[in-house]
Amino acid sequence: MGWLRDRWARLLVFLAVMGPGVITGSVDNDANGIATYSVAGANFGYRLLWTLILSTAALAIVQEMVARMGAVTGKGLADLIRERFRARLTVFVMVVLVVANWANTVGDFAGVAGAMEIFRVSRYVAVPLAALLVWLLVVRGSYRVVERVFLAATVVYVTYVISAILARPPWERVLREMVTPSFQFDRAYLALLIGLIGTTIAPWMQFYQQAAVVDKGIGERDYRYARWDTYLGVVALNAVAFFIIVACGATLFAHGVNISTAADAAAALRPLAGPYAAGLFALGLLNAGLFSVAIIPLSTAYAVCEAFGWEAGLDRSPREAPIFVGLFTAMIVASALVILLPGIPLIPVMLFSQVLNGVLLPFVLVFLILLTGDREIMGPHRNSSLFSTLAWVLVAALAALSVLLAVATLVR
Amino acid sequence: MWNARAGIQAVIHLSRVINVPILDADGMRLGVLGDIAVDLREPLPRVTGLWLRGDRSRLALIPWDAVASLGEEAVRLRQTRRFLQPRPLQPEELLLAGVLDTQVVDTDGLKVVRVNDLHLTPANSEVRLVAADVGTLGLLRRLNMDRPVLWAARLAGRILPERVIPWKMVAAFGGPMTPVKLSVSRERLREVHPADLAQLLEDLDRDERVEVMTALEHEDAAEALAEAEPDVQADVMKTLPSDLAADILEEMAPDDATDLLTDLPPERAEELINLMDAEEAADVRELLRYPEGTAGSVMTTEFIALPRGLTTRSTMERLRELAPEAEHIYYFYVVDERRHLVGVLPLRSLIMARPDQSIAEIMAPDVVSVSVDDELETVAGALTKYDLLALPVLDEQGRIAGVITVDDVMDIVLRKGRRRVPLRFRRRAAPAARREKRGR
Numbered sequence: 025m026g027w028l029r030d031r032w033a034r035l036l037v038f039l040a041v042m043g044p045g046v047i048t049g050s051v052d053n054d055a056n057g058i059a060t061y062s063v064a065g066a067n068f069g070y071r072l073l074w075t076l077i078l079s080t081a082a083l084a085i086v087q088e089m090v091a092r093m094g095a096v097t098g099k100g101l102a103d104l105i106r107e108r109f110r111a112r113l114t115v116f117v118m119v120v121l122v123v124a125n126w127a128n129t130v131g132d133f134a135g136v137a138g139a140m141e142i143f144r145v146s147r148y149v150a151v152p153l154a155a156l157l158v159w160l161l162v163v164r165g166s167y168r169v170v171e172r173v174f175l176a177a178t179v180v181y182v183t184y185v186i187s188a189i190l191a192r193p194p195w196e197r198v199l200r201e202m203v204t205p206s207f208q209f210d211r212a213y214l215a216l217l218i219g220l221i222g223t224t225i226a227p228w229m230q231f232y233q234q235a236a237v238v239d240k241g242i243g244e245r246d247y248r249y250a251r252w253d254t255y256l257g258v259v260a261l262n263a264v265a266f267f268i269i270v271a272c273g274a275t276l277f278a279h280g281v282n283i284s285t286a287a288d289a290a291a292a293l294r295p296l297a298g299p300y301a302a303g304l305f306a307l308g309l310l311n312a313g314l315f316s317v318a319i320i321p322l323s324t325a326y327a328v329c330e331a332f333g334w335e336a337g338l339d340r341s342p343r344e345a346p347i348f349v350g351l352f353t354a355m356i357v358a359s360a361l362v363i364l365l366p367g368i369p370l371i372p373v374m375l376f377s378q379v380l381n382g383v384l385l386p387f388v389l390v391f392l393i394l395l396t397g398d399r400e401i402m403g404p405h406r407n408s409s410l411f412s413t414l415a416w417v418l419v420a421a422l423a424a425l426s427v428l429l430a431v432a433t434l435v436r
Numbered sequence: 437m438w439n440a441r442a443g444i445q446a447v448i449h450l451s452r453v454i455n456v457p458i459l460d461a462d463g464m465r466l467g468v469l470g471d472i473a474v475d476l477r478e479p480l481p482r483v484t485g486l487w488l489r490g491d492r493s494r495l496a497l498i499p500w501d502a503v504a505s506l507g508e509e510a511v512r513l514r515q516t517r518r519f520l521q522p523r524p525l526q527p528e529e530l531l532l533a534g535v536l537d538t539q540v541v542d543t544d545g546l547k548v549v550r551v552n553d554l555h556l557t558p559a560n561s562e563v564r565l566v567a568a569d570v571g572t573l574g575l576l577r578r579l580n581m582d583r584p585v586l587w588a589a590r591l592a593g594r595i596l597p598e599r600v601i602p603w604k605m606v607a608a609f610g611g612p613m614t615p616v617k618l619s620v621s622r623e624r625l626r627e628v629h630p631a632d633l634a635q636l637l638e639d640l641d642r643d644e645r646v647e648v649m650t651a652l653e654h655e656d657a658a659e660a661l662a663e664a665e666p667d668v669q670a671d672v673m674k675t676l677p678s679d680l681a682a683d684i685l686e687e688m689a690p691d692d693a694t695d696l697l698t699d700l701p702p703e704r705a706e707e708l709i710n711l712m713d714a715e716e717a718a719d720v721r722e723l724l725r726y727p728e729g730t731a732g733s734v735m736t737t738e739f740i741a742l743p744r745g746l747t748t749r750s751t752m753e754r755l756r757e758l759a760p761e762a763e764h765i766y767y768f769y770v771v772d773e774r775r776h777l778v779g780v781l782p783l784r785s786l787i788m789a790r791p792d793q794s795i796a797e798i799m800a801p802d803v804v805s806v807s808v809d810d811e812l813e814t815v816a817g818a819l820t821k822y823d824l825l826a827l828p829v830l831d832e833q834g835r836i837a838g839v840i841t842v843d844d845v846m847d848i849v850l851r852k853g854r855r856r857v858p859l860r861f862r863r864r865a866a867p868a869a870r871r872e873k874r875g876r
Binding site: 097098099103106107110111112114115238241243245332333335 | 536538539550551552570610642643670674
């Protein structure tokens with residue numbers, strides 16, 4: 025019976041260190057993600073499904089690196105970047121991070137606005153209220169409780185799984201498209217391709233997951249379990265993406281519907297929810313948007329303060345940590361204001377934010393690969409040469425896609 | 437800019453001298469300055485050598501004797517290249533660029549800060565490290581943005597303050613842990629109260645925490661750790677070398693040590709207990725028997741029990757031997773031959789009594805006590821109801837097993853989500869102590 029006990033013991037250890045990866049994965053399915061996957065399914069059917077296999081692998085590589093780095097060094101990513109690459113490059117990375125995260129937050133506010141418009145609430149009421157609510161919850165309330173409530177609410181994604189199945193998609197074709205890469209040199213296609221990767225692998229996730237690993241006190245010894253947590257989070261995230269694309273492909277694309285508002289995207293849930301599809305979709309979108317609007321600015325403020333040695337932490341008052349609270353507030357306000365610009369279209373804003381994410385991602389990844397390949401920092405746990413090669417190929421491919429997108433935009 | 441001959445004084449910023457050209461006596465360019473070594477043993481470390489960038493070994497330094505001037509435009513040497521005699525880095529020397537961009541503890545302001553720059557000042561023919569720059573101005577200088585920003589600030593009629601910490605107040609981490617470095621950190625950290633140190637631990641990285649724990653005396657390390665948050669405690673205990681962790685645990689009060697061990701993975705806790713001294717390990721094992729949240733799990737086994745037959749005088753003598761070890765000496769517990777609690781002797785009564793009086797005469801025979809299985813709320817209730825500083829804890833047979841002090845309970849209650857303390861106490865106070873008779 026020894027092996028049985030061992031197995032249980034191992035499961036217990038796994039459950040104890042589980043969290044950072046799964047949480048990061050869940051937060052990553054934000055409003056922008058839902059929008060991007062929906063548009064991909066609506067405009068191109070199942071044609072872009074093949075990118076999910078690539079982005080799953082890429083995300084697994086990237087997040088495994090940060091989790092390993094957190095476990096081995098016990099330090100945050102911004103901290104390591106500052107110590108290894110010094111002041112100037114740190115400022116560069118932080119500027120990239122702030123811009124990418126700002127774009128993400130703008131997109132997520134667009135999600136909140138879109139969801140509330142389904143409920144017939146004007147965005148000029150919904151967005152300021154959401155901003156205020158999130159600010160109060162995070163700064164004055166208990167962050168842990170907030171995080172748990174949002175996480176529990178991500179169960180809404182199960183509706184996509186059911187809806188996709190009820191829509192009776194041609195599974196054989198779905199699977200075939202999944203393994204057949206297709207490519208076309210055209211702006212809309214390229215932008216969506218980058219957007220899909222950008223929404224799956226966002227720069228803030230690396231800072232966030234590494235911080236979570238460090239916070240949990242996961243060390244080299246527990247790392248093998250933390251690795252499975254990372255992979256689990258990655259797979260769960262992409263499974264949701266898969267079902268969103270299939271659900272949209274089977275409903276919207278099949279009927280030639282283009283998504284121009286959030287309400288259009290809601291139709292993908294009709295096979296499951298019928299007349300309640302719009303409401304259900306809006307709830308999911310609202311939750312995803314609010315969750316990310318809380319977490320992304322928070323993780324930005326943490327990373328920047330960590331890099332420059334400013335006081336940070338939710339247990340500190342605005343007077344004790346002025347830059348931390350100020351940055352968090354500024355991110356929320358600056359993002360919300362964009363959505364309040366008269367006549368700004370919500371779905372394109374969300375897509376654009378993810379394209380920007382994808383374009384900025386390689387800049388962060390370069391530092392990540394250099395750090396995890398550094399013998400002085402990682403010791404025996406540094407990247408193997410095969411792993412480094414894979415990671416560099418990923419960066420090169422992303423950079424190439426960005427260049428292609430730029431060219432395609434200019435050619436037009 | 438400073439010149440040995442002219443002796444003009446000004447602050448030299450490390451960020452401004454790194455990468456300046458090094459010229460020999462003939463004016464020939466040898467390369468650029470990569471790093472500066474200082475002697476760590478002095479309160480204001482003296483520059484002892486320069487490292488030429490590109491010298492891959494990182495071991496050969498240009499000795500300070502060979503340097504004519506160190507300035508923000510160039511480093512000039514007294515000797516020509518041929519006569520230079522590079523020497524290896526000594527264990528008491530620290531390379532300054534290694535401190536740049538790292539976190540350090542400001543032992544005066546009690547904060548963890550990041551070093552943006554280092555300030556050196558020339559005096560006579562020496563240059564000394566005087567301060568760490570942790571302000572935004574220092575950061576701007578690194579980016580070469582300080583002049584435009586200062587200019588803009590002046591236009592706006594504002595003055596940007598420098599934020600510098602005197603080097604004497606800085607406890608730095610990272611780099612190889614030489615004995616000299618350890619003794620310097622030990623000296624700096626000793627100035628900090630353990631409770632403040634506990635707070636600082638929270639802001640430090642795992643390796644930095646280990647460094648603090650290693651630098652401190654076991655006793656101070658134990659005190660700081662006992663005050664730290666549970667997750668910090670667990671993190672430190674997981675990463676410290678096992679021997680050191682066990683040594684620190686031995687120095688902690690058994691109840692604090694037990695508290696900490698329950699938060700560790702069982703195998704690690706077991707490993708550490710096995711490494712502890714037999715006596716301390718036995719205390720901890722005893723306490724670990726009681727489930728969390730009971731009186732037994734938080735009581736301390738360090739208390740003073742006196743046999744009934746003693747006189748006041750002999751008691752005082754015995755206390756002189758025992759008391760330095762005990763956690764508190766406000767009450768002494770009087771026991772019979774089978775360690776059954778028969779009375780309590782407050783310090784006050786002992787002082788007031790005549791030397792030849794028997795303690796059985798002056799002790800209070802009715803003692804408020806709790807049982808090892810009682811919940812903490814019950815204990816807290818009894819402490820407040822009877823206004824006591826400590827309560828004896830009895831095992832199933834009525835023998836005294838330990839003592840709970842007010843601060844033990846305070847710690848736990850305060851940690852429990854900051855609920856309002858008095859309310860909780862009053863509500864549960866009624867069924868508090870089992871032998872409710874008289875307080876004192």
